Amino acid sequence: MENLYKFTASEIRNKISKGELKAEDVVRQTFERIEKIDGKVGSFVYLRKEKAIEEAKKLDERIAKGEKVGVLAGIPVAIKDNMVSNGDITTACSKILGKYEGVYDATAVKKLKEADAIIIGATNMDEFAMGSTTKTSTHHLTKNPWDIQKVPGGSSGGAAASIASQEVYLSLGSDTGGSIRQPASFCGVVGLKPTYGRVSRYGLIAFASSLDQIGPIAKSVEDIALCMNVISGEDDYDATVSSKEVPDYTKYLNQDIKGMKIGVPKEYFIDGINPGVKKVVEESLEKxxxxxxxxxxxxxxxTKYAVPTYYVIAPAEASSNLARFDGVRYGYRSENVENIEDLYVNSRTEGFGDEVKRRIMIGTYVLSAGFYDAYFKKAQKVRALIKEDFDKVFENVDVILTPVCPNTAFKLDDKKTPIELYLEDIFTISANLAGIPGLSIPAGKSEGMPVGIQLLGKAFGEEELIKAGSAFEKVRGEWELPELD
Incomplete structure (x- = not known):
């Protein structure tokens, strides 16, 4: 059988629907690929091989009987390890969750299953999605498929690496400050952070509830559109999801973009941006x-206030959200205890990693009496100003084009300080603060490593991003992913 892993999700879907492929064969070949190369890359922390093969067999039986199947029928999909899946282990890559097993499906996962996608397993991530390297995971390091000496980005590093190494066809990530777009750029794949409220967060282990958003990572804009058609839309379990009608995103593929106005913010071309990255962005504008x-x-x-604003708001919300992990109800519980206070303190001290503890402490500090007005309240006011900036610009342009990151992927052993790592998010954070969608598309290379461009749209304007992104892919030409055999 030909190398199925080279196809896109859309191509696999078409072959299954025409009867040219069986879902079981696709799933079996997916696991063969993972067994062959995941030792080099480390995309996954949990695989559900027996369950996935059984689901594929049942799907083939339904197809053989002529039953109607979902739009993602037979497509192997990975989910980030912070999305609950019924009967499967979900740890947010943290020791504190131990071997927690989901007792329900996150809404995005449920929608994938209803569309007859086959969930392959959970991908590696920074602990509780806090980081931009995937190095804070309690499990193992994930490596960049383009150069295994380098980081894949984060926090959805495993999700992006699973696409770049062609282990699966679609991968769900979450994006709180750039955690889909930055690893997509580092790994040379396509990643979309949808508008806040476009995709349900029910069943996503929360980091910062006003910023978190689930979104897809794939090989092509077409696959992103296909996945968004499935996971978007209202949900009774998440009051923050919009009831706005979900368009058919695939209708915006292969469209003419003549006359489209693309804004380029001068604040995004700062000193210190890698010259190779800048060159790729400038060439993209010419295209x-x-x-x-x-x-x-x-x-x-x-824009210049986005990083400090984010690093007040996000840790404050994390401090509140992570209070539930206390060693009492589920997950890791310290054995070194003599009283209830010891149970709380020691379980959390031993269960959380350094980066998570750092953010909990920052968050608790900015929410404490005497500092709430000085930090948290002020950050919320600046957030409103950042959103106003975007609102004004979108009165005159259709989309905004920026770099995704100031640099390409850096080495795994680079000793960057927390502040240096936080500044890696400078171009992505604003979209989360403003609640708008952002799409990262591979645009070129600098010194052999992929460089992504970021397209930002108005709230619930994902179709404009898909339209522009799809048109760009055509002029960019074929994008070859690295061979890892």
């Missing part, structure tokens, strides 16, 4: 001009 798009310089003046 959009050839497509007939109009490039407009715009200003987002409060």
């Amino acid at each position: 959009f001009k050839k497509l007939g798009a109009e490039i407009v310089e715009v200003s987002l003046p409060h």
Whole structure:
């Protein structure tokens, strides 16, 4: 049988629907691929091989009987280890959750299953999604498939690596400050952070509830559109999900973008941006001009406050959300206890990693009496200003184009300080603060490593990003993923 792993999700779907492939064969070959190369990359922390093969067999039986099947029928999909799946282990890559087994499906996972996708397993991530390297996971290191000496990005590093190494066809990640887009850029794949409220967060282990958003990572914009059609839409279990109608995103593929206005914010071309990254972004703008798009310089003046604003709000919400992990109800419980206080303190001290503890302490500090007004309240006001900047710009442009990151993937053994790592998120954080969608698309390479461009859209304007991204892919040409055999 040909190497199925080279296909996109859309191509596999078409072959299964035409009867050219059996879902079971696709799933079996997926596990063969994972067994062959995941030792080098480390995308996965948990696999559900027997369950997945059984589900694929049942799906083939339904197809043989002529029964109606879902739009993702037979497509192997991975989910980030912070999304609950009924009967499967979910740990958020933290010791404190131990071997917690999901007792229900997260809404996004449920929708995938209802669309007859086959869940292959859970991917590695930074602990509780806090980090941009996937090095804070309690499990193991994930490596960048383009260069296994380098980081895949984070926190959805395993999700992006699973696509770049062609182990699965779709992968769900979560994005709180760039955690889908940055690893997508580092790994040379496509990643979308949807508008806040477009995809249900029910069943996502929370980091910062006003910023978190589930989104897809894939090989192509077409696959992103296909997945978004499935996972988007309202949900009775999540009051923050919009009841806005979900368009058919696939209708925005292969469209003419002549006359589309693309804003380029001057604040995103800062000193210190890697010259190779800057060159790829400038070349991408030229490609959009050839497509007939109009490039407009715009200003987002409060961009410089995005990182400090984010690193007040996100840790504050994390401090509150992570209070539930106390060693009492589930997960890790310290044995070194003599009283109830010891149980709380020691379980949390031993169960959380350094980065998570750092953010809990920052968050608790900014929420404490005497500091709430000085930090948290002020950060919320600046957040509103950042959102206003975007609102004003989107009165005159259709999408905004920026770099995803100032640099390409760096070495696994680079000793970056927490502050240096936080500054890696400088171009992605604003979209989370403003609640708008962002799409990362591979655009070129710098010194052999992939560089992504970021397209930002107005709230619930994912279709504009898909339209622009799909057009860009055509002029960029074929994008070859690395061979790991």
